[in-house]
């Protein structure tokens with residue numbers, strides 16, 4: 001059973017035995033959250049809860065409003081309407097906020113002349129965090145050997161690691177990572193994935209933004225998808241796959257005539273049938289059992305019958321098709 005770190009309970013305590021009701025307690029709550037920049041509405045009436053003990057992927061195409069939402073959760077941008085709360089309170093009213101919430105936003109937003117160690121020490125000092133934590137988090141992110149190097153000489157990947165070290169510094173209950181795998185090599189990507197999973201495994205609340213569905217498929221338990229600032233989906237990964245209209249049963253037969261009869265029978269029974277080729281059909285809203293039984297009744301010789309679940313990438317493309325700000329159509333019209 002995954003432990004749950006509740007609001008105000010601090011870092012995980014091995015003696016802590018969660019009850020089922022603890023699982024429902026949202027750590028991040030957005031209600032009607034809206035942000036307008038002049039004519040642009042970056043975030044539009046967003047209402048959702050982010051729960052502890054799981055990795056929540058925050059997805060959307062470029063310009064969807066992910067960073068703006070995270071900035072409002074962290075009190076860095078003021079909402080035009082609605083609210084963003086952590087443990088029921090605005091970030092600005094939290095005592096010792098770094099001990100409650102750790103965030104990686106812009107990895108390069110660090111004074112370039114400072115060493116990694118000096119940067120983290122300054123953060124620790126101004127937040128009442130003991131200096132020994134600096135060494136611990138530098139070790140945890142694999143930067144101990146370059147702790148005294150100037151941050152300005154760091155690669156993007158090293159800066160990402162330093163940003164994550166800063167997020168971990170206060171041993172917080174809630175972690176927000178904005179595009180944490182940007183600039184990381186495959187080893188680094190895997191490291192971030194395992195880190196996010198282990199933090200959630202300790203019962204913490206982990207919100208990770210990305211525009212890479214393939215990565216989120218491996219990292220997240222729950223997905224929140226936004227497009228043009230609006231909520232498009234908020235569901236467990238498995239539900240998103242099941243809900244995709246691309247999940248379908250594919251049936252193959254050498255007998256085109258009987259296959260056509262099967263298609264007619266399925267269509268008459270309210271299934272949507274697509275012809276893939278003369279010998280292959282795809283049936284939406286139909287189970288393998290139902291299609292197989294019907295084929296048997298109509299004496300259709302079958303050379304193949306399988307359920308093809310859409311990849312999350314496909315489900316995501318479907319969801320966001322109308323929300324891509326700079327898609328191909330725009331490019332064709334010369335707008336980009």
Ligand SMILES: Nc1ncnc2c1ncn2[C@@H]1O[C@H](COP(=O)(O)OP(=O)(O)OP(=O)(O)O)[C@@H](O)[C@H]1O
Pocket residue numbers: 037040041042060061062063064065066067068069211
């Ligand atoms: N300070 C600002 N002033 C004006 N417009 C802004 C500002 N910040 C963001 N926007 C606009 O708000 C929208 C959402 O931007 P945001 O950076 O939150 O999206 P995102 O989902 O994080 O995108 P990306 O994946 O590209 O980082 C965009 O249209 C962006 O141009």
